Amino acid sequence: MQIHFIPAAQLKPKPESDFGFGKIFTDYMFEMDYDEQLGWHDAQIRPYGPLKLDPASLVLHYAQETFEGLKAYRTEDGRILLFRPEMNARRLIQSNQRLCMPEIPEALFLECLEALLRVERDWVPIAPSSLYIRPFVFATEAAVGVHPSSKYKFMILLSPVGAYYADGLNPVRIYVEDEYIRATPGGTGAVKCGGNYAASIIAQAQAARCGFSQVLWLDGKERKYVEEVGTMNVMFKIKGQLITAPLDGTILPGITRDSILHLMREHGLSVKERPLTIDELMDAGRTGQLEEAFGTGTAAVISPIGQLHYKGETIRIHNEKIGPLTQWLYDTLTGIQWGRIPDSYGWTHEIV
Ligand SMILES: *Cc1c(COP(=O)(O)O)cnc(C)c1O
Numbered sequence: 001m002q003i004h005f006i007p008a009a010q011l012k013p014k015p016e017s018d019f020g021f022g023k024i025f026t027d028y029m030f031e032m033d034y035d036e037q038l039g040w041h042d043a044q045i046r047p048y049g050p051l052k053l054d055p056a057s058l059v060l061h062y063a064q065e066t067f068e069g070l071k072a073y074r075t076e077d078g079r080i081l082l083f084r085p086e087m088n089a090r091r092l093i094q095s096n097q098r099l100c101m102p103e104i105p106e107a108l109f110l111e112c113l114e115a116l117l118r119v120e121r122d123w124v125p126i127a128p129s130s131l132y133i134r135p136f137v138f139a140t141e142a143a144v145g146v147h148p149s150s151k152y153k154f155m156i157l158l159s160p161v162g163a164y165y166a167d168g169l170n171p172v173r174i175y176v177e178d179e180y181i182r183a184t185p186g187g188t189g190a191v192k193c194g195g196n197y198a199a200s201i202i203a204q205a206q207a208a209r210c211g212f213s214q215v216l217w218l219d220g221k222e223r224k225y226v227e228e229v230g231t232m233n234v235m236f237k238i239k240g241q242l243i244t245a246p247l248d249g250t251i252l253p254g255i256t257r258d259s260i261l262h263l264m265r266e267h268g269l270s271v272k273e274r275p276l277t278i279d280e281l282m283d284a285g286r287t288g289q290l291e292e293a294f295g296t297g298t299a300a301v302i303s304p305i306g307q308l309h310y311k312g313e314t315i316r317i318h319n320e321k322i323g324p325l326t327q328w329l330y331d332t333l334t335g336i337q338w339g340r341i342p343d344s345y346g347w348t349h350e351i352v
Helices: 058-062 085-098 106-119 194-209 255-266 278-286 324-337
Strands: 003-005 028-035 039-047 065-067 070-074 080-083 130-139 151-161 172-177 214-218 226-229 232-238 241-244 271-273 290-297 301-310 313-316 348-351
Touching (some): 028 106, 039 106, 065 194, 255 301
Parallel strands (some): 172 214, 241 271
Antiparallel strands (some): 070 080, 070 130, 130 151, 214 226, 232 241
8 A cells, every 4th residue: 555645844842741632642543544446555654643534424413433552652762562453453344344344454544553653652652651553544525324344544643652650550449330231232332433433422421420430331131240440351250260251242352351360361361351250359358359450451551459339239359459369460461561581472563
């Protein structure tokens, strides 16, 4: 693919630190168009800035949009590493298939991403900061009337980010949501699309008003099984075994989740993908058998859970301190991501 480069008249000053999360963007962005005649075409890297978009663009009315999230890490010796980017490429293909959108082949996805990162490599900050990468695809055909769009845009934005939580690995308070749901069988729970989030903001906002940092989602059918926490997969250590929900179509197949399952099995540690009811979880909490709990996702990597609040009852986990397994998984995973620990899994992908 020929990628046209349009230079910026002026580059932005690069902030040294205090990035926050997802508020600062780099000098350039990637953009590529799709239509039925030409397929994916007109790939370009151009200065970051506003889009010109027809107000009838289908995405604005019917939310035909998918996205991905990954990070670039700078090693101590200055190399730039991605973490399992082919998994993001494959997941985007799955997401696009579900939303009737054209696929971006894995090799093309990686080619576009690498080209943008080669231009912007100086923007990758040093640890514990990193460069968050946001690829996304959306429908641009101008029409008011529900149907699969005939035109799309694929874009990639880059944003230097600090540690996800300002206060580091401090355990968070979680509200178990028993009114709203995020996914039902046959829906789009396993797909990374903006529409899922639009419907979930209300629960997150209500929980935030009561001092909780995320909600724990129960299944949409019976409000009985524990599914995900906010924008993360969720894992619980009960009586020595790490438990997480199976990928049954309502759970987002997280790459962090998959990596943790690999690490656990590789080290002979007990782990199980199985349905877990909220009653079993609360019971384990009451009797002291719930030893650790944490959310997993690219943004925070691992976010320990200190409190669960369900129907007026509060469970405290590991004295609201990070547990040893959670800490080990965090150190191991971030160690591989930043190239501090040898990568024996072939997970890291260097940008050269
Ligand atoms: C992106 C996402 C995750 C985490 O996936 P990773 O690949 O680990 O970043 C989990 N749940 C939801 C709903 C997500 O959108």
